[in-house]
Amino acid sequence: MIEQRLARVDLRHYHSQLRSGLTVSTLVLPGFAKTYALLGVRYGSMDTQVPVDGGRRAIPAGTAHFLEHRLFESKDGNAMDRFAVLGASYNAFTDYFQTAYLFSATSEEEACLDHLLTFVQHPYLTAAGVDKERGIIVQELRMYQDMPEHRSWNALLNALYHYHPVRQEIGGSEESVAEITAELLIECHRAFYRPSNMRLVVVGDVDPQAVAALAERAFPEPSGPAPGFQPPAEPTGIRQPRVDTAMAVSVPILEIGFKDPEPSTELRQETATGLMAEALFGESSDLYLELYRLGLITDGFGAQSFTGPGFGLVAVGGETVDPQRLEEELWRGIDTIRKSGLDRTRVERLRRRQIGQFWGLFDRPEALAHAWLGMAFHGQDLFQLPDLLASISVSEVDHRLELLTPAQASVSVVRDAS
Amino acid sequence: MSAFSPLHPQRKEGTQSAISSRLVTHHLSNGIRILLLPSRKFRRRSIMLTCRLRLGSQTAAQALVPAVLVRGSSRVPETLQLRALLDSLYGASLTGAASKLGNAHLLHLRLGCVSDRILPEPIWDKALGLWAEVLREPLIDGDGFHAGYLEEERRSISSELQGIFNNKTEYAQIRMLEAMFEGDPYCQTAYGTIEQLDQTGPQEVAAAYHELLAQAPITVAASGDMDADDMIRQIERLFGDLPGRAGDPYQPPQERPKSTVRRVEEFQPVDQSKLVMGYQVGRHAGDQDRLAARVANAVLGRYPHSLLFRHVREEASLAYYAASQLDLFKGLLIVHSGIDPTKQLAAQQIIEQQVEAVRHGDFSDDELEMTKRALLNELAAQTDRPEAVLGQAYDLDLLGEPYRPELERAALGAISRQDVQRAFSDIALDTVYFMSRPQEAKP
Numbered sequence: 001m002i003e004q005r006l007a008r009v010d011l012r013h014y015h016s017q018l019r020s021g022l023t024v025s026t027l028v029l030p031g032f033a034k035t036y037a038l039l040g041v042r043y044g045s046m047d048t049q050v051p052v053d054g055g056r057r058a059i060p061a062g063t064a065h066f067l068e069h070r071l072f073e074s075k076d077g078n079a080m081d082r083f084a085v086l087g088a089s090y091n092a093f094t095d096y097f098q099t100a101y102l103f104s105a106t107s108e109e110e111a112c113l114d115h116l117l118t119f120v121q122h123p124y125l126t127a128a129g130v131d132k133e134r135g136i137i138v139q140e141l142r143m144y145q146d147m148p149e150h151r152s153w154n155a156l157l158n159a160l161y162h163y164h165p166v167r168q169e170i171g172g173s174e175e176s177v178a179e180i181t182a183e184l185l186i187e188c189h190r191a192f193y194r195p196s197n198m199r200l201v202v203v204g205d206v207d208p209q210a211v212a213a214l215a216e217r218a219f220p221e222p223s224g225p226a227p228g229f230q231p232p233a234e235p236t237g238i239r240q241p242r243v244d245t246a247m248a249v250s251v252p253i254l255e256i257g258f259k260d261p262e263p264s265t266e267l268r269q270e271t272a273t274g275l276m277a278e279a280l281f282g283e284s285s286d287l288y289l290e291l292y293r294l295g296l297i298t299d300g301f302g303a304q305s306f307t308g309p310g311f312g313l314v315a316v317g318g319e320t321v322d323p324q325r326l327e328e329e330l331w332r333g334i335d336t337i338r339k340s341g342l343d344r345t346r347v348e349r350l351r352r353r354q355i356g357q358f359w360g361l362f363d364r365p366e367a368l369a370h371a372w373l374g375m376a377f378h379g380q381d382l383f384q385l386p387d388l389l390a391s392i393s394v395s396e397v398d399h400r401l402e403l404l405t406p407a408q409a410s411v412s413v414v415r416d417a418s
Numbered sequence: 419m420s421a422f423s424p425l426h427p428q429r430k431e432g433t434q435s436a437i438s439s440r441l442v443t444h445h446l447s448n449g450i451r452i453l454l455l456p457s458r459k460f461r462r463r464s465i466m467l468t469c470r471l472r473l474g475s476q477t478a479a480q481a482l483v484p485a486v487l488v489r490g491s492s493r494v495p496e497t498l499q500l501r502a503l504l505d506s507l508y509g510a511s512l513t514g515a516a517s518k519l520g521n522a523h524l525l526h527l528r529l530g531c532v533s534d535r536i537l538p539e540p541i542w543d544k545a546l547g548l549w550a551e552v553l554r555e556p557l558i559d560g561d562g563f564h565a566g567y568l569e570e571e572r573r574s575i576s577s578e579l580q581g582i583f584n585n586k587t588e589y590a591q592i593r594m595l596e597a598m599f600e601g602d603p604y605c606q607t608a609y610g611t612i613e614q615l616d617q618t619g620p621q622e623v624a625a626a627y628h629e630l631l632a633q634a635p636i637t638v639a640a641s642g643d644m645d646a647d648d649m650i651r652q653i654e655r656l657f658g659d660l661p662g663r664a665g666d667p668y669q670p671p672q673e674r675p676k677s678t679v680r681r682v683e684e685f686q687p688v689d690q691s692k693l694v695m696g697y698q699v700g701r702h703a704g705d706q707d708r709l710a711a712r713v714a715n716a717v718l719g720r721y722p723h724s725l726l727f728r729h730v731r732e733e734a735s736l737a738y739y740a741a742s743q744l745d746l747f748k749g750l751l752i753v754h755s756g757i758d759p760t761k762q763l764a765a766q767q768i769i770e771q772q773v774e775a776v777r778h779g780d781f782s783d784d785e786l787e788m789t790k791r792a793l794l795n796e797l798a799a800q801t802d803r804p805e806a807v808l809g810q811a812y813d814l815d816l817l818g819e820p821y822r823p824e825l826e827r828a829a830l831g832a833i834s835r836q837d838v839q840r841a842f843s844d845i846a847l848d849t850v851y852f853m854s855r856p857q858e859a860k861p
């Protein structure tokens with residue numbers, strides 16, 4: 001077990017990889033009443049192929065999400081009930097890279113952790129159960145179809161990427177979930193829910209040795225290598241420059257996405273990209289305040305960088321009464337900065353802002369666990385952030401402005417259908 | 419509950435955590451109330467001023483006050499300059515907001531920043547100074563706030579109100595409240611209405627600001643690594659000179675006449691229909707049944723193991739979500755669900771059956787026990803979220819009661835099936851709102 005300390009925030013991190021291949025991280029927060037545990041499986045909507053006999057076979061979109069929904073079903077009823085009996089709150093989610101199961105408890109933590117590590121290993125998948133779940137999932141997908149930010153984001157990824165599976169909806173479509181069967185879910189569970197493909201993150205005032213020992217008991221045996229992920233060959237250029245969506249909205253949405261021709265999940269590059277986006281579009285930037293003054297944006301406006309295996313992009317936008325004008329003003333602002341370069345003192349201030357945000361993470365166990373898990377799946381170490389933020393040069397940040405060219409951009413607009 | 423958990427070798431039942439937090443209350447001689455939660459376990463410090471006005475014709479003008487205040491002060495007039503200063507203070511946040519508590523209108527001005535002990539240089543005094551300055555020395559332009567900022571904030575809030583429809587779940591709930599509380603200012607959002615905003619001029623906003631300073635009840639709540647006496651002195655230094663103000667004794671929500679159920683149907687081109695049902699509970703925040711009412715609501719629809727989720731979603735597959743929420747300051751319970759458009763009647767029927775089930779005590783011992791455990795877990799976990807503790811302490815202070823989580827814990831544990839039934843014995847369906855795609859356009 002490896003120990004890391006962050007003395008300033010009174011935090012210790014213990015890390016170990018068990019014989020089974022499961023990676024266990026315990027972040028000790030002294031004085032916290034709540035224990036928050038997150039079990040992540042490196043299996044998300046991006047994993048559109050299942051390994052078979054040395055090769056790979058395509059699976060319908062939305063399979064990881066469907067499996068997450070069904071995993072709570074057990075032979076003796078609902079696996080969630082056990083958490084409820086123990087007085088814990090619990091949940092699960094699926095995103096592009098991962099499926100995660102979690103609980104939060106202030107007592108009976110050991111029983112909760114044991115249950116979390118056990119139920120995910122014992123799927124109870126019947127044809128009847130899968131059929132019933134399909135109805136619930138279709139309702140969920142329809143709800144997303146009524147959410148304009150969701151539609152805009154998916155349309156944007158679709159316009160930026162030709163083949164990379166990040167362009168597919170996490171939950172799939174009504175057509176793709178129609179193809180999902182109990183047999184398929186069993187096969188995917190066997191392939192992806194292996195300890196070598198999973199990570200446990202526990203945050204709270206807990207004993208890291210006890211956590212590791214419990215995980216060791218729950219996963220005693222090695223179970224073969226992680227399936228891995230092979231991103232498809234993706235052209236560096238975008239698929240289409242514009243995409244329009246018509247639906248019921250009262251205020252339109254505009255988003256511009258910039259596709260990174262050389263994507264990398266390396267933390268240094270991602271941090272530099274994040275600082276660049278904040279410097280240009282953040283709420284303390286000239287551009288943000290000018291757009292706000294013009295009445296083109298509200299508090300919801302912002303930029304984010306989003307990176308994973310085989311893809312990387314920066315997206316900026318939000319709700320606006322005038323998408324066309326906002327787009328023009330954004331391009332004008334980007335042009336100006338690309339000519340002048342970023343203001344050095346501003347980058348220095350944002351460096352401090354992000355260091356402050358990093359320390360603030362340790363007051364929020366949930367946010368800390370999620371940040372930790374997401375980064376760990378990308379091979380990143382959250383604790384490196386303060387040093388990185390201190391050492392990144394202004395010119396490195398400035399260099400990331402090169403991403404923001406019209407040739408690499410797709411524009412997604414959602415307008416009212418009527 | 420376990421007496422001893424191997425995951426927590428140092429924690430035993432009944433022992434206090436090594437880094438305990440205890441609420442400190444204090445009143446300044448001018449009537450300003452102070453709530454403090456000093457604790458070294460947090461890395462951030464925060465301080466929030468809350469001022470209490472009434473919802474009404476001036477809701478929009480009042481809500482504009484915090485929005486305009488955080489744009490600049492007389493000493494730091496440019497927003498760009500103010501935000502640059504906050505960035506350099508390691509990302510200190512200065513935010514203004516408005517919320518509703520029954521028919522009270524709460525205005526908030528909040529500062530959050532990293533504790534000095536973690537940073538290479540102290541920042542608290544500077545950050546606190548900025549926070550107080552935007553409130554006490556705002557940017558004045560003639561006899562009102564800076565006209566440009568006021569106009570920008572008015573337009574921004576207006577677009578946000580306009581944009582509520584983009585979030586169909588929130589929109590459906592607001593439409594239900596508009597119907598249920600027609601003629602009551604509670605039917606508006608905490609930011610008023612677009613029409614109100616259009617009619618609000620600089621004089622109205624200035625008047626709301628002066629009411630805040632001159633007479634409105636004010637509470638200052640702070641948490642984090644701090645010395646309580648020192649913090650009280652700092653707050654006194656900043657606000658001790660404000661005029662004296664009376665408290666504002668709690669008034670239960672007005673009894674509403676029960677009549678036939680109001681029904682509102684709206685057609686929109688949506689894929690998922692929204693069913694929102696408003697109930698009058700007949701219990702309120704100052705009621706002795708309030709804790710039992712919270713348990714009753716939780717049995718009904720707060721958790722995934724509650725009746726609504728189980729019966730409407732899991733058994734009948736009628737909905738993706740079905741949940742209930744309780745607002746005792748308004749004596750209101752809302753059930754909201756996203757359903758298949760063809761299943762409105764079935765869903766409404768099952769929801770009504772679940773409310774009846776709670777009212778008649780028709781739920782298992784296990785269901786009651788799980789619900790109480792979940793609420794106890796939330797209560798214990800609250801100590802990790804200072805804003806939640808201070809929020810609850812604020813509500814209790816308004817009721818004239820101290821914050822005593824250990825008493826609440828005991829009372830919660832003692833709630834019986836009869837208590838739950840009694841809490842819902844007067845519950846009545848008031849309004850049903852349904853949004854769906856027009857008949858002919860169904861896919």
